[in-house]
Amino acid sequence: MKIQPFSPVKDRHSFHIDVQARYWVDYDSVEELCSVLRDAAGFGLPILPVGGGNNLLFVNDYPGILLHSCLKEKTVLEDKGDEVLLKAGAGHNWDELAAWCVAQGWGGMQNLSGIPGEVGATPVQNIGAYGVEAKDIIEAVEVLDRTDLSQRTIAAADCEFGYRRSRFKTDWKERYIVTYVHYRLSRKPVFQLNYGAVSARLEAQGGLKAGNDPQSVKDNLQMVRRTIMAIRDEKLPDSAKVGNAGSFFMNPEVDRQHFRQLKSACPDMPAWELPDGRYKLSAAWLIDQCGWKGRRLDEAGVWPTQPLVLVNYGQASGEDILELARSIIDDVKRRFDVALRPEVIILGE
Numbered sequence: 564m565k566i567q568p569f570s571p572v573k574d575r576h577s578f579h580i581d582v583q584a585r586y587w588v589d590y591d592s593v594e595e596l597c598s599v600l601r602d603a604a605g606f607g608l609p610i611l612p613v614g615g616g617n618n619l620l621f622v623n624d625y626p627g628i629l630l631h632s633c634l635k636e637k638t639v640l641e642d643k644g645d646e647v648l649l650k651a652g653a654g655h656n657w658d659e660l661a662a663w664c665v666a667q668g669w670g671g672m673q674n675l676s677g678i679p680g681e682v683g684a685t686p687v688q689n690i691g692a693y694g695v696e697a698k699d700i701i702e703a704v705e706v707l708d709r710t711d712l713s714q715r716t717i718a719a720a721d722c723e724f725g726y727r728r729s730r731f732k733t734d735w736k737e738r739y740i741v742t743y744v745h746y747r748l749s750r751k752p753v754f755q756l757n758y759g760a761v762s763a764r765l766e767a768q769g770g771l772k773a774g775n776d777p778q779s780v781k782d783n784l785q786m787v788r789r790t791i792m793a794i795r796d797e798k799l800p801d802s803a804k805v806g807n808a809g810s811f812f813m814n815p816e817v818d819r820q821h822f823r824q825l826k827s828a829c830p831d832m833p834a835w836e837l838p839d840g841r842y843k844l845s846a847a848w849l850i851d852q853c854g855w856k857g858r859r860l861d862e863a864g865v866w867p868t869q870p871l872v873l874v875n876y877g878q879a880s881g882e883d884i885l886e887l888a889r890s891i892i893d894d895v896k897r898r899f900d901v902a903l904r905p906e907v908i909i910l911g912e
């Protein structure tokens with residue numbers, strides 16, 4: 564275990580805001596996690612479990628303990644016929660896990676390739692990309708209960724997964740720390756390719772191989788992973804070079820009546836009908852229409868190829884990013900009467 568007081572956080576999160584935490588703690592086992600929580604209770608400091616910091620915006624120094632898991636092991640719990648149940652530690656790098664599963668010929672994570680972060684955040688955020696969400700492969704989540712330091716395994720069905728949402732972000736936020744996640748993967752995957760430019764790109768490369776033999780499945784998984792990584796690289800800034808947290812806003816949802824009004828005023832507005840009859844709108848499109856794409860307010864800006872992504876050009880403070888976000892929210896509200904909500908977790912606002 565490593566405990567660092569007054570620890571700089573700039574290089575531990577993808578927005579690279581220059582802040583510090585009262586304590587940064589790296590723990591190597593569940594026992595160490597329990598001992599930190601026991602000690603922390605005595606000091607009354609706030610606690611936040613963090614992974615790679617890819618979805619966080621620090622507006623101020625963090626006055627408590629940022630708790631980082633170094634549980635990185637992975638174990639096959641079951642290997643039956645076409646299905647594999649894999650358990651991975653919260654501190655395992657997500658994309659390295661996805662790459663490893665693809666190399667084994669196990670389908671399920673390929674569309675989620677290239678999402679930065681660690682395993683522990685995948686159920687919290689219900690990460691998603693290219694038509695797939697973590698909920699599609701999560702079987703269960705192992706947690707430590709902060710109230711009594713007991714360990715539990717929670718079935719996916721109890722996590723109330725939704726669009727970038729789970730109970731770990733709402734009523735369980737102060738209660739559970741994710742220690743391990745169980746993923747169900749398949750040797751006969753059903754490929755989800757009808758999203759964005761994925762299928763067109765694959766066709767241009769000759770398409771996926773026919774057949775479900777292990778080598779064809781491995782080749783197909785690799786091809787989908789490579790294609791998705793290439794599309795992501797073209798659209799998104801590399802956070803090692805330009806600070807950002809991916810999509811800053813969620814795609815907003817509106818009711819049918821509101822959608823009809825919007826569509827008659829803007830016939831080319833992209834939208835997806837949801838199973839409950841509401842409509843999901845493209846936040847990127849709305850922001851673009853308000854003229855924000857590529858704009859810069861001093862050190863904070865809107866990424867030129869993806870207006871959902873707000874960036875720190877180097878010296879932005881959390882407040883600068885927040886100011887920019889507020890201006891965008893106000894403009895979208897004024898022009899479309901649609902409320903944008905941040906996907907990024909804002910700390911210390």
Ligand SMILES: Cc1cc2nc3c(=O)[nH]c(=O)nc-3n(C[C@H](O)[C@H](O)[C@H](O)COP(=O)(O)OP(=O)(O)OC[C@H]3O[C@@H](n4cnc5c(N)ncnc54)[C@H](O)[C@@H]3O)c2cc1C
Nearest residue numbers: 614615616617618679680681683684690691692741808809
């Ligand atoms: C360039 C870029 C592209 C991105 N693209 C996507 C994308 O396509 N799809 C997508 O869904 N996201 C995307 N994101 C957002 C981000 O990658 C995900 O939200 C990811 O899951 C964050 O993982 P992390 O380990 O960095 O979590 P952090 O940012 O450190 O934490 C995120 C949340 O999870 C909680 N948390 C972390 N670990 C634990 C734990 N062990 N127990 C309990 N709570 C925990 C934190 O408290 C926080 O609330 C992108 C981000 C960037 C920078």
